[in-house]
Amino acid sequence: MRVVTAALAIATGIIVLLGYFFPPLEPLRLTLVNWAIAIAGMAVLVGIFNLVAVQMEKIRSRQKGSVYGAVLVISLAATFVFGALVWGPENFYLRLLVVEAIIVPVEAALMAILAVTLIYASIRLLRRRVDVMSVVFLAVALLFLFLVVPTPFGPVPGDQALLQFLGMFSRGGARGLLIGIALGTLLTGLRVLFGVDRPYGGN
């Protein structure tokens, strides 16, 4: 079975990859990608089903925090029933009661809390680890904020030139990080296609 799963992964991967470069394989590539999208959609449902199962088990065994689990399960079931089966995700009332009343305000409020926790983390960084890197990191962050945030006295003189100078270094580093991530992705993908890594249970 392990050989079959590995062969399946390698074959589908190679066909999809070749489909990028050889036009005759394009229809087969699109078919495989569409299958993968459908399977991924089912995987999302399996993941959500698992989330519900774990919370239901917490409620059934009356574990600590099971009330929160009940809130999660009820809200999930209600949203899914109305969003998938009754109204549809683009329905006006669903968007108003789910997206605008719950999802957007909670996301924005959690993001707002981040403003406080980031300040706290910066202070802790200077207390726990004072070296060149952390000092450069915080100094650049403060300088960037000083140059970008509006002040009561108008723009800081020479702010655009300073931002351009700072951007020269940050863009170089960002490009290096992006290329590093892409090289890592490339290597991981090739390891899967060569069967060295088998994260689908093929050992």
Place this chain on the structure above:
Amino acid sequence: MSIGIEFISALIGLILTLLIFSYLIGDSPLFRIAVYLFIGVSSGYAAAVVWHYVLIPKLFQPLAALDPFALIPLVFGISLFTKFSPRISWIGNFAMAVLVGVGAAAAIGGALLGTLIPQFQAATGAFDLSSAAGAVNPAFALLEGTVMFFGTVLTLAAFHFSAGRAADGTPKRPRLVEGLAWVGRIFIAITLGVLFAGVYMAALTAMIERLSSIINFISQLTGL
């Protein structure tokens, strides 16, 4: 403000914002209820979106049109539910293999065509004298390109972990690579500092938006 669906929506948003802000005092049941509600609603909404925009067009509609090939992703998809039982979970490995294979190929294609080639082109394009001549300040454009090029190379050098052995047997990078990596880490610190400032500004904007929405709601409610 009339009591309609918009009012109820704004009121729920206000209450949830206050529940989330209660975390600033400390972790409390109020905060947890808001977070669990958020996770439940987001998951339910994600499932509804997947149902409508993925499963219906890619799976159920082809099945309704009696497309025999639609049975393949259906069987693979259903087999994923065997992952709940350790005894028969191996059946789901075939679907996982297809997902991983297609995902790996898409990742390779994306990394190559979407990041590596365009980034290499942009890094080397900065030394194109014909385009630098068209810039407002050609000398600065060339300087910028040079600094960015060295920043890229030195950042990559910071992740160079091949090492030889020191006299005491501990792994040690060559002195030149160590020096280049140190400068590369400075570039990374500058980049992360700018990113941190960007995230902080986004967080600050979200806080201003939430506070102004609370003030607007109360002022409309009281008519002030």
